[in-house]
Amino acid sequence: LVSRENHPNRSVVRVGGVPIGPGTMTLIAGPCAVETPEQTLAAAQMAKAAGATLLRGGAFKPRTSPYAFPGLGEAGLRILADVRAETGLPIVTEVVDAGDVALVASYADMLQIGTRNAQNFTLLQAAGEAGRPVMLKRGMSGTIDEWLMAAEYVAQRGNLDIVLCERGIRTFEKATRNTLDISAVPVAQRLSHLPVIVDPSHSGGRRDLVLPLTRAAIAVGADGVIIDVHPHPETALCDGPQALVDGDLRELAKIVRDLPGIV
Numbered sequence: 001l002v003s004r005e006n007h008p009n010r011s012v013v014r015v016g017g018v019p020i021g022p023g024t025m026t027l028i029a030g031p032c033a034v035e036t037p038e039q040t041l042a043a044a045q046m047a048k049a050a051g052a053t054l055l056r057g058g059a060f061k062p063r064t065s066p067y068a069f070p071g072l073g074e075a076g077l078r079i080l081a082d083v084r085a086e087t088g089l090p091i092v093t094e095v096v097d098a099g100d101v102a103l104v105a106s107y108a109d110m111l112q113i114g115t116r117n118a119q120n121f122t123l124l125q126a127a128g129e130a131g132r133p134v135m136l137k138r139g140m141s142g143t144i145d146e147w148l149m150a151a152e153y154v155a156q157r158g159n160l161d162i163v164l165c166e167r168g169i170r171t172f173e174k175a176t177r178n179t180l181d182i183s184a185v186p187v188a189q190r191l192s193h194l195p196v197i198v199d200p201s202h203s204g205g206r207r208d209l210v211l212p213l214t215r216a217a218i219a220v221g222a223d224g225v226i227i228d229v230h231p232h233p234e235t236a237l238c239d240g241p242q243a244l245v246d247g248d249l250r251e252l253a254k255i256v257r258d259l260p261g262i263v
């Protein structure tokens with residue numbers, strides 16, 4: 001279903017009316033985690049002012065440590081909905097449990113499946129039945145074939161509105177949080193008709209790498225990027241070191257906007 005064999009033209013997926021696919025370089029930005037109404041609104045206003053067309057933000061956070069901030073749950077979804085009403089930006093937010101899919105889908109414009117759940121087949125199937133577009137991150141140790149098969153689980157449930165997201169894979173290299181597998185973008189685009197975007201924030205895990213990795217994503221023809229931003233990264237409850245501040249985001253957005261042929 002997701003292969004290009006029977007579907008030679010690349011697909012465009014619409015999220016609350018915003019297109020992601022060939023001919024676009026969709027900028028998705030927002031906080032890694034929803035912390036407070038003020039922080040989420042400030043991040044969304046930064047995103048919107050810079051030209052982002054979709055808002056990201058996690059209310060259910062899959063954390064490596066059980067002692068780390070796990071997200072606000074439904075209260076976080078309510079904050080996102082309020083911020084959407086205020087800014088007009090459709091929401092992309094993660095769901096980590098099949099039992100929460102209906103709840104998250106009742107607030108979200110797009111469901112995000114994170115790297116840690118890239119082969120949680122029950123969750124993938126539930127997301128496929130939720131009636132919302134799905135952003136599917138690549139598993140941190142997943143091959144491209146495994147990623148596409150994960151997408152197939154969603155598609156099998158009748159939902160072809162799937163966007164693939166390369167977010168870096170685990171390698172021996174420790175200088176970066178993950179290793180951005182830039183070749184995965186054109187490879188996945190050749191094998192599948194689904195749009196492919198890049199997450200430079202979670203790939204490098206470092207603010208100073210977000211811009212260069214975004215340039216790399218643009219150079220290989222990614223259909224969009226998803227970027228962490230925070231009004232005060234030094235106090236962020238999740239992934240502050242990779243969050244952009246206002247000026248950085250504007251610079252990044254200018255690079256994205258100035259691309260020839262981008263709609």
Ligand code: PEP
Binds near residue numbers: 113114199202
């Ligand atoms: C995220 O985007 O908030 C996230 C946790 O990403 P990943 O699943 O790629 O680690």
